[in-house]
Amino acid sequence: MKLGASVFPRKIIPIEESLDYFESNRHIDYMELFHDYPNRDMNDEKDLIDKMNSYNLKYTVHAPFIEVNPASVNPALSKAAIEEIKRSIDLANTLDSDIVVIHPGRSIFNNDKEYMKEVYSIAEKNLKTIGEYAKDNGVHTCIENLPRLRGFMYQDINQLHDSLERTDLPMTLDIGHAYTAGFTVDDVYFDNIKHIHIHDNDGVHDSHLPLGEGIIDFKKFFEIFSKNKYDGIYNFELSSKDYIEKSIEYLKSLKLI
Numbered sequence: 696m697k698l699g700a701s702v703f704p705r706k707i708i709p710i711e712e713s714l715d716y717f718e719s720n721r722h723i724d725y726m727e728l729f730h731d732y733p734n735r736d737m738n739d740e741k742d743l744i745d746k747m748n749s750y751n752l753k754y755t756v757h758a759p760f761i762e763v764n765p766a767s768v769n770p771a772l773s774k775a776a777i778e779e780i781k782r783s784i785d786l787a788n789t790l791d792s793d794i795v796v797i798h799p800g801r802s803i804f805n806n807d808k809e810y811m812k813e814v815y816s817i818a819e820k821n822l823k824t825i826g827e828y829a830k831d832n833g834v835h836t837c838i839e840n841l842p843r844l845r846g847f848m849y850q851d852i853n854q855l856h857d858s859l860e861r862t863d864l865p866m867t868l869d870i871g872h873a874y875t876a877g878f879t880v881d882d883v884y885f886d887n888i889k890h891i892h893i894h895d896n897d898g899v900h901d902s903h904l905p906l907g908e909g910i911i912d913f914k915k916f917f918e919i920f921s922k923n924k925y926d927g928i929y930n931f932e933l934s935s936k937d938y939i940e941k942s943i944e945y946l947k948s949l950k951l952i
Contacts, residue, residue, distance in 0.1 A: 696951055699725030699755060699930035700939055702734065710734055710743070714750045716936055722943050722952055726752050727796070727930050730783045731759035744789050755794040755890065755928065758783035765825065766800025766818035766848055773821055780825050780836075788832045794890050794928070795829065796867045797822070799838050799855070801846040815858070818848060823862040837867035837890045842901035843875040850876040856885050865889040869932070870911060871896050871903060880916040884923055891920075892932040893942075903933055905941035907948075914949055 700723050702713040717726045728734060728747070736743060747754065758780045765780065767773040780797060787795045800818045804810045822838060829836040840855050841847035849855040852873050859866055866885060869892040873883050895909030896902045906913050931939050946952045 696946070697724055697926075697928045698722055698943075698946075698952070699727055699928045701727040701757065701930065701932045702729055710746065714747065714752065718750050718752055720939075720943075722946075723939075724753055725755055725928050725930065727755045727757055727932075728786075728790075729757045730786060731757075731761050731763075735759065740786060744786070747790060754787070754790045754792040755796065755930065756783050756787040756790070756792055757796045758798070760798040763798075764800050765797070765821040766802060766814050768802075768814060768817060773817060777821055777825055781828055784825075784829045784832055784834050784836065787834050793834050795834055795836050796890065796892075797825065797836050797838050798841060799858075800848045801841075802848060803846050805846065805848075815848070819858055819862055822858075822864060826862060826864045835865050835889050837865045839867040839869050839892070840872050840876070842869075842872040843877075843899075844901065852876070852878055852883055852885075856887070859887055867892060870894075870916060871901060871909075871932070874898050874909075874911055875901050880912050880919060883916075884919055886923075888925065889927050891925075891927060891929050893929050894932050903938075905933065905938040905945065907945040908941070913945070917949065917951060 717723045763776045763779050765776040783795050802814045826836045840852045841849050843850050866888045867890040868888045871894040874896055895904040895906050895911050898910050931942055933939050
């Protein structure tokens, strides 16, 4: 089992603290960098790259989503979003990573079907542009299904899958997000999944709990993906070292590590 973990995106801590912890944890092989505040330099990321390359870790990159929206109906803003995500692709390339996770977009007009049809069309077009840039650079842009929160697009994992089939892009499955949107472990396997975020919840709130502290049937989930020969990374998306340690103990209890 390939295990990764994120750099505690809900807390502002020095990047060195995350790097030290992940390198010392014998179960973690990959660190997912949240390429946004506070881990992003507006002008020069050489220091960040040098720092990360000095550790014995492999990396994935989570593209920025704070104020970055590739589904914006404002052409200037969607163009800026594309450029920001391209910077994450460039960073991944520099770090010898082939996975960049992307949030597909949001809109406040979800109740207007005609309007949303146009918004989803814009999202598909821009994600395809991003995906083509990534392929030219040897990187997979894995589009993530989003949780049940107002304005977030692609909460319906089947809708996301259909869109990615049209644009020939891979998926990051976020099993916690899927549960908040009413999907269970029986609903979420697709052949185009190349990366997975794992965390638990109560089926309603996107609380990013340790594995085993919510209602998600992770035993069955891992059985399904193992049966289908998924060989990508399972990435803990949790907010603390304690949550990661609890999740590692849970995986041990299932005899997966």
